Amino acid sequence: MPHELRSSKAGKADAAAQEKAWKPLDALLAHCGFDLADELAPFRPRSDWPRMSAAEHAAARSGLMAAWARHATDEYAARLRAWMIGGLVDRFYAKAKTATPTSRQALTKAYWRPMAGLFGGDWLAFLEYLGEQPNPSEEIVGSLPEPKLYATGADRARQAAADAGIDEAEIERMLASFFGSHDASSPVDRRIAVLKRAWAALDGLHASLTPARGTLWGVLDERNEIHDERFDECRTALHREVLPADLNDDIAALWGTQATSKDPGRLVTRWLPHNGVYDAFGVALQFWHEIALTAFAHTETHGFWEWGLSEAQERQQSRLDELAAARCPVDASFLRELATAARDLPPIAHEQHRSRAERDGFAIELTFSGRDRLPRPGFEQLRDVITRHRRAWAEQHLDRWLEHRWQTDLRATAEAYNRRLIANGKAPTLRQAITLGQPALDRWFGGDIGQLLTAIGQKGPAGAPVYERRLPGDPYSFGRAVEIALGGRQPEDDLSDWDSADRERLDAHRKVRDHNSARYYAAFTAYEYVKAWEALGRRPEMKQVKGGKSGADFLDRAEPEAAWARLEAAVLNVVDDPSLQRAGAETATRHDHATQRRTQQERPAPGISPRERELPSRPDADPRSAADPQQAEPTADAPVPKRRGLLRRMLDR
Known part of the structure; x- marks a missing residue:
């Protein structure tokens, strides 16, 4: 405390x-x-x-x-136990005015911790300790009821109806009504089918990937970060380029919404639906996808933050353990074979920096290695090893893994629901149910709490939740469009040749950076504004938006209310103005700039880095010295060139 x-x-x-x-x-x-x-x-x-x-x-x-x-010490521990038991005893007899109180009458949240710590949460054990008899109306639940799941089985229901002679159209209407959806298929079944299609599409992409096509990092928005430019090698909205359009549409339809506790009867937009696929699939997809990304970065030196393959076993051990516990293990020989294939590749080479200086007939040349690795051949060998093992695993375990995923989520939700039901003596409210089942709710039901409660055998609301999308169609460019509406980013000066004596230039650079940073970070709040708008059904106040005060402070800490009005106006302008949305989409990102830099650089010769070509190898590389050697020396009237590097300064002495 x-x-x-x-x-x-x-x-x-x-x-x-x-x-x-x-x-x-x-x-x-x-x-x-x-x-x-x-x-x-x-x-x-x-x-x-x-x-x-x-x-x-x-x-x-x-x-x-x-x-x-x-x-x-043992002495003080005994004193502490006695004090805690005394609190429980005082509480019990304060409530025992006419009869023995029930556990629900005597115990509040503050007393459950000592009850659990001292008596294992056993109310009858506590009564036995006091020598008291339980209240006749006391209800003690020894175990939770086994959850019954109603998430799949539409095909079995159709077959049973056909055997009973029920009209097919009638059974379709009954199933649609039961599942609370527009058709007779289960929400879980629809998502399982799309997850299998997504797996097949990703498998084909990884199996045919070449270095020229670039990394697949970002194809499912794996980082789950919107408007975040810290990782310029993560390819934003890559799925639009490489996944089938109909698959993207189905993913957006099934994972494009999520629940909100602000209003259980409404849904809000999930900014990154493809991350919903990544999350719903769990560690199986995460393991195989990351291993493939790591192999790409191992040979191509970019495209993912991790590139070591010899450490993959240790780094992925928790995921491997979870797969094994679900009876979907990865072949133990896979990572060993992959590490062996990596060791058989050409040695890792690092960039080489060379500097040469000549004066008075003497020349010194230094060569030293940098930290950056150079690309090397061999990605295809690693790719093929991964593809072979990934397909063997999928053929044997994919169906079982997906069944394990949805059943685990729904059983955990049913258990949490039943615990709350027994503890409170009444069913949880819809807001409480959303909190208890949020992961399963968003993964398998698009945030529809009625469908989730039906799937675990509980009574839910009769109608479907309301969804009014306010976020523009392209969520990736929305933040950049808001930045433009707030004044846009200003070009930043390149300070690579900055002189420390030039303080004015540094101050001007800092002002530009502060201007750009304020709009960049304020744009994060714009996403939260739209989410609150969708959740409330009206435009929210600053205090109703997550991070609303912080977003206003980025723009103007002295007058946050005025800054909030500016931010709100910018959001509304972008939502209503397609031209601003297009301007945001046309604004280059850090990934765009990084890609441009890489494509402009020629592939270096073995052992030579692009940086080396930027260093003059000989002083006579200056065209003036080639035409007239005397012009290589500065004249009295000519400005003396800046001396660069320790070696050149030593030779100039």
């Missing part, structure tokens, strides 16, 4: 509220005899904490932890 009041809760309570929060701790200290007065003094209200330095804060925290450690 003292740490919380001086960290995450700092500034959120006045001195009187803090003193009230200290009373339970002081009671504990007094009862158990903990001597922590000196160590706790800096944390108390009206202390010198605000005037202490960061080092003094750290010393105070360390001192308090050391003081607690001194009291970690």
